[in-house]
Amino acid sequence: MITSIFKKSSIVNYTLVFLLLLASFFVYQNSLLRQSNNVVGNSANALLIILLLVSFFLVNFIVKKNGLTKNSSYAILFFLLYLLLFPSVFSNSNILFANFFLLLAMRRLISLQTLKAPKEKIFDACMWIFIASLFHFWCILFVLLVYISIIFHVSRDYRNWLLPFVAFVATAVVFLFSALLIDETWIDHVMVQAQMDFELDYFTNNYQNAALSFYVVAALYFLFSMIFTLTNRPLILQASYKKMVFGFLIGSVVFILSPEKNNAMLLFTFFPLAVMTTNNIEYSQSKMYQEIVLLLLVVGSFMAFFAQL
Structure with a gap:
């Protein structure tokens, strides 16, 4: 029953996911309000909501634009379910900003498969990654995904290998100048x-x-499941799915290395995992299997969400 709702893309599905997102966000914020006297301002809440909504839009845009999933709404649904597992994400603006810029980088890296304007895409992806690292430093490790993408698509041109260094210098100069001019604590x-x-x-x-x-x-x-069935995927998409695997692994390393660790830092793994989960559901021929997997994720996520309030 659940799979029949989300197996196609429709305005109803998107509306349902966004309503669930907003409801869970305000339920969590209300829980924080009950536990402490710290009141988050309306402007701060509005910023967090905008970041979340734009992130969901980016997830849906990337998978649809690049054909990473079939014509379904599963990707944003699973992205939401993984968010519900760790509701502390809803109050962590630095992590949300970092993930937003990483999604912009992923968009450029996945589109490298078209081989159109590769240098611009590589530079843009690096720039977004370095900006993300200003909000959470270890996001800088996603530069490895840039080099993996270069190996997959445009390794013969030596200039492509130098572009990350150019992007790093450009981002660092702008950041240091802004920090010295506005607030030096940014550097700290x-x-x-x-x-x-x-x-x-x-x-x-x-x-x-x-x-x-x-x-x-x-x-x-x-x-x-993705690794062992990768060869069964369309050849044109295999490089993109490999990027999802590497993106998930790099996101996991970011979580492991990060100081002041908390579950919210797993947000960097949600997008690639949502794509892998969607593929697992879509490529299965068993309706019962699809229902069981989806039901387990829905029940597990909502139980974890309400248990942590």
Whole structure:
């Protein structure tokens, strides 16, 4: 039943996902308000909502524009379900900003398969990644995905290998000039984030631990499902799916290395995992399997969400 609702793209599906997003956002914000006297201003809430909505739009645009999924609404649905597993994302503006710029970078890297204006796409992707790293330093590791994309598509031109360095210098100069002119503490923020911390002892309750465990099991299942069935995918899309696999792995490394760790940092893995989950559902011939997988994710995500309020 659930699969029949989202197996096609329609305004009803998008509206339902966006309403669920808004409802969960305000439920979580209301929960924060009950737990403390810290009141988030309307302008701050509006900014967070805009970031979330634009991120959902980008996810849907990328998968539709590049044919990463069939004509369904599964990608944004799974992106929402993974968000619900870790509701602290809803109050972390730095992580949301970083993920937004990473999505812009992913859009350019995936479109490299067309071989149109590759240099502009490589430079743009690097620039977005370096901007994302200003909000969360270890996002800089996604530059590895740029080089992986170059290997897949345009490795013969040596100038493509130098473009990330050009983008880095350009972004660094603009950032340092702006920081010195406006607020020098921006530099301190980046330097603090540049530290590493491998500890996983940040949980404040068992529900966060359970949500992470559920996510890890689901992520590993869909990751290996994609890896082992990659050769069955259309040849023209295999490079893009490989980027999803590498993007997920790099996002996981970002989470592991990050200081002041929390589950919200897994947001960097949600887009590639949503694509892999969608493919797992769409390429299955068993209706019962599709329903069971989707039902497990829906129930698990909502239980984790309400348990953490």
